[in-house]
Amino acid sequence: MLLIDCPYCGKRPELEFAYGGEAHIARPQDPAALSDDEWATFLYLRTNPKGTHAERWRHVHGCGRFFNAVRDTVSDVFAATYRVGEPRPDAAPRKAGE
Amino acid sequence: MQTFSALSLIRRAFGGHAGWQAHWRTPEPKAAYDAIIVGGGGHGLGTAYYLAKEHGLRNIAVLERSWLGGGNTGRNTTIIRSNYLFDESATLYDHALKLWEGLSGALNYNVMYSPRGVMMLAHTHHDVQVSKRHVHANRANGVDNEWLTPEQAKAFCPPLNISPGLRYPVLGAALQRRGGTARHDAVAWGYARAADALGVDIIQNCEVTGIVRGRDGAVEAVETTRGRIRTPKVGVVAAGHTSVVMAMAGMRLPLESFPLQALVSEPVKPVFPCVVMSNTVHAYISQSDKGELVIGAGTDAYVSYSQRGGLHIPAHTLDAICELFPMFRRMRMLRNWGGIVDTTPDRSPIIAKTPVPGLYVNCGWGTGGFKATPGSAHVFAWTMARDAPHPINGPFTLERFRDGQMIDEAAAAAVAH
Numbered sequence: 001m002l003l004i005d006c007p008y009c010g011k012r013p014e015l016e017f018a019y020g021g022e023a024h025i026a027r028p029q030d031p032a033a034l035s036d037d038e039w040a041t042f043l044y045l046r047t048n049p050k051g052t053h054a055e056r057w058r059h060v061h062g063c064g065r066f067f068n069a070v071r072d073t074v075s076d077v078f079a080a081t082y083r084v085g086e087p088r089p090d091a092a093p094r095k096a097g098e
Numbered sequence: 099m100q101t102f103s104a105l106s107l108i109r110r111a112f113g114g115h116a117g118w119q120a121h122w123r124t125p126e127p128k129a130a131y132d133a134i135i136v137g138g139g140g141h142g143l144g145t146a147y148y149l150a151k152e153h154g155l156r157n158i159a160v161l162e163r164s165w166l167g168g169g170n171t172g173r174n175t176t177i178i179r180s181n182y183l184f185d186e187s188a189t190l191y192d193h194a195l196k197l198w199e200g201l202s203g204a205l206n207y208n209v210m211y212s213p214r215g216v217m218m219l220a221h222t223h224h225d226v227q228v229s230k231r232h233v234h235a236n237r238a239n240g241v242d243n244e245w246l247t248p249e250q251a252k253a254f255c256p257p258l259n260i261s262p263g264l265r266y267p268v269l270g271a272a273l274q275r276r277g278g279t280a281r282h283d284a285v286a287w288g289y290a291r292a293a294d295a296l297g298v299d300i301i302q303n304c305e306v307t308g309i310v311r312g313r314d315g316a317v318e319a320v321e322t323t324r325g326r327i328r329t330p331k332v333g334v335v336a337a338g339h340t341s342v343v344m345a346m347a348g349m350r351l352p353l354e355s356f357p358l359q360a361l362v363s364e365p366v367k368p369v370f371p372c373v374v375m376s377n378t379v380h381a382y383i384s385q386s387d388k389g390e391l392v393i394g395a396g397t398d399a400y401v402s403y404s405q406r407g408g409l410h411i412p413a414h415t416l417d418a419i420c421e422l423f424p425m426f427r428r429m430r431m432l433r434n435w436g437g438i439v440d441t442t443p444d445r446s447p448i449i450a451k452t453p454v455p456g457l458y459v460n461c462g463w464g465t466g467g468f469k470a471t472p473g474s475a476h477v478f479a480w481t482m483a484r485d486a487p488h489p490i491n492g493p494f495t496l497e498r499f500r501d502g503q504m505i506d507e508a509a510a511a512a513v514a515h
Contacts, residue, residue: 001408002400014408019399021354040500044352044443048341050403073355073402 005081008063020056022046023068024088050074054088057081099295101206121287122294127301130328131159133482134320135335136306136343138162139171140282141460141467142335143289143300144475145482147205150296152476153483158298160290161322163305167286170337173405173437174468175360175382175394177373179216179277181236181243186493186505187446188239193490194473195276201472207288209280210387216277217246217255219376219422221266229272236274246271255372257423264421266379279373279384279392285471309346309457317347317456333458333482338403338438340461347454351461352443352499356397357407357436358465363429365389374422381418391429393419397439397465406436439465444504449478449491458482459496 002014028034028042047053053073058066070079070089080089100106100119110117133149135142138160149155162168178198180191197204198211220229229245236243248260251271260268290300301324308321309332319328336343338355366389375382382394395415398407412434420427442448442462447470449460460478463470477488487495498504 001410014399015410022401036500040352041350044499045350046341046352046354047350048354048401048440050339050342053401055400071400074404076400076402076404 002076002078004057004069005078006057006059006062006065007067007081007083008065009059012059012062016059016061018058018060020058020066023054023056052079099206099291102208121291122300125299125301127159127161127304127322127324127327128299131157131299132329133158133331133333134327134329135160135333136320137169137335137337137339138166138286138290138300138302139169139335139337140167140285140289140471141171141337141463141474141478142333143167143286143293144471145333145335145460145478146298146300147289147293147296148476148479149483150293150298153479155483156297159327160293160298160300161304161306161320161327162300162302163323165302166290166300167283170437170439170467171282171286171471173360173435174282175384175392176279176282176386176468177216177277177375177382177384177394177466178211178213178280178469179274179373180241180469181216181218181232181272181274181277182507183232183235184505184507185239187507188236188241190447190473190477190490190494191470192239192241193476194470197472197476198280199276201280201285201288205288205292207284207291209284209288211278211280212387213276213278214384215254215273215275215372217251217271217273217372217374219251219268219374219378220270220272221268221376221378223269225378226269229270233272241274242276243272243274246273255370255374257370257425258374259422259424266421268422277373279386281387282468285468289475306343306346309343311347311454315455317454331456331458331482333460333478335460335478337461337463337467338440340440340459344452344459347452347457349452349454351448351459351496353440353462354401355403355438355440356400357402357404358397358439359395359407359411359434359436361393361395361412361431361434362386362390363393363426364432366391366429369425376418376422379418379421381415381422383419383423390432391426397441398436403438404436405438409434439463439467441465443499444506445508446505447474447494448496449474449481450487450495451481451485452496
């Protein structure tokens with residue numbers, strides 16, 4: 001089970017959180033102007049990287065707030081968690097145990 | 099290829115079983131092939147077999163970054179069924195089921211297909227309605243499925259607890275008698291051996307690191323850890339790593355990869371006659387011919403390539419198993435592992451041409467690809483050979499996400515396999 005560092009509450013077990021998918025996918029500014037391809041890209045296409053992944057989590061059984069995290073999808077080690085609206089930190093993942 | 103038969107077994111026994119050949123060669127990669135399959139699991143090896151067998155493409159290779167069948171082919175819970183709701187899926191999965199029925203003979207390799215029955219439990223009023231809808235939809239599509247009362251379910255699977263006092267009591271079950279299990283390793287090995295006999299080069303420990311495209315955008319070659327290999331056709335059958343391989347051609351797909359966990363118990367004598375699945379309490383279980391209880395747990399919540407996951411996922415499944423089958427409460431679990439499954443938004447696969455000429459993809463099988471192995475391979479080989487989809491995989495395109503033509507099998511596929 002992951003130990004997740006909520007930026008508001010501190011480190012809590014994964015069971016307190018809900019996963020929210022890839023982060024930094026901006027909602028379209030003008031939805032009516034989008035083509036079908038652009039809708040499909042927004043709704044369905046995902047980076048799904050083997051490596052560093054920026055993702056949303058929600059502390060559902062805690063403060064209830066959404067936040068973002070950067071995690072390595074091979075080791076599952078978190079590099080950083082940060083508040084919504086803050087830029088994605090360009091941090092290298094920590095080694096397990098750090 | 100040496101054929102396997104009772105006679106050949108007896109003859110080799112007198113020679114101390116010394117004269118058996120290796121199942122397949124270990125060739126060096128050639129400089130060029132007519133087609134390359136990326137991924138040496140069941141679907142990829144099967145694709146190579148049908149390309150060689152039915153479409154006459156013999157100068158082809160399967161590239162596997164690790165060992166054959168070491169990914170999801172070797173990690174799944176080996177359940178076979180075709181009781182999917184929609185016409186497109188029922189046709190695809192039943193195509194596979196019909197191939198399963200003759201597969202051991204076709205490959206001269208015992209894949210141990212065992213139609214012992216797959217029983218899906220209903221625990222709530224809503225479950226009952228949905229299950230009956232599935233039964234009727236399946237029967238309208240010519241797919242066998244029948245509704246059982248709790249007593250009939252108990253008669254079919256005696257260890258089942260149908261006490262009305264359960265938190266989620268068994269209110270009935272849908273039974274597909276042609277469903278069952280097969281030996282997963284044998285599927286990979288059988289296809290590999292048969293494809294090799296037709297001249298297919300099976301190259302292990304050869305990871306694809308790049309896809310080379312010409313000036314017109316078409317595929318020209320693949321870069322691998324064992325050098326560049328020229329080819330006009332590449333079929334990507336890389337399961338959880340499909341996004342990684344397709345990114346080499348500059349494509350993003352509607353896929354996310356999650357760890358799906360499974361576990362087996364210590365082996366015991368035959369105690370469990372069929373496959374039982376429950377979407378509501380989230381458990382599925384069967385017994386392998388080795389005697390282990392094979393138990394499927396859920397996916398972890400987050401994207402990962404780690405082939406492991408949190409212990410709370412299988413623990414949750416074991417809670418349900420112990421409730422449904424109280425006699426297993428003292429069983430000890432032997433091994434627990436994860437496989438990386440590539441899931442699509444509608445929980446149906448993608449078996450299709452791509453916008454890149456010469457590049458084909460067979461992916462998105464999510465949590466339930468094993469059952470489809472022969473059918474998936476068969477129609478994908480057709481798609482690659484003719485540069486056009488087979489009528490069966492025609493609806494399973496990449497473009498369906500743009501066009502809104504989803505095949506939403508979340509109810510049939512999102513949990514149970």
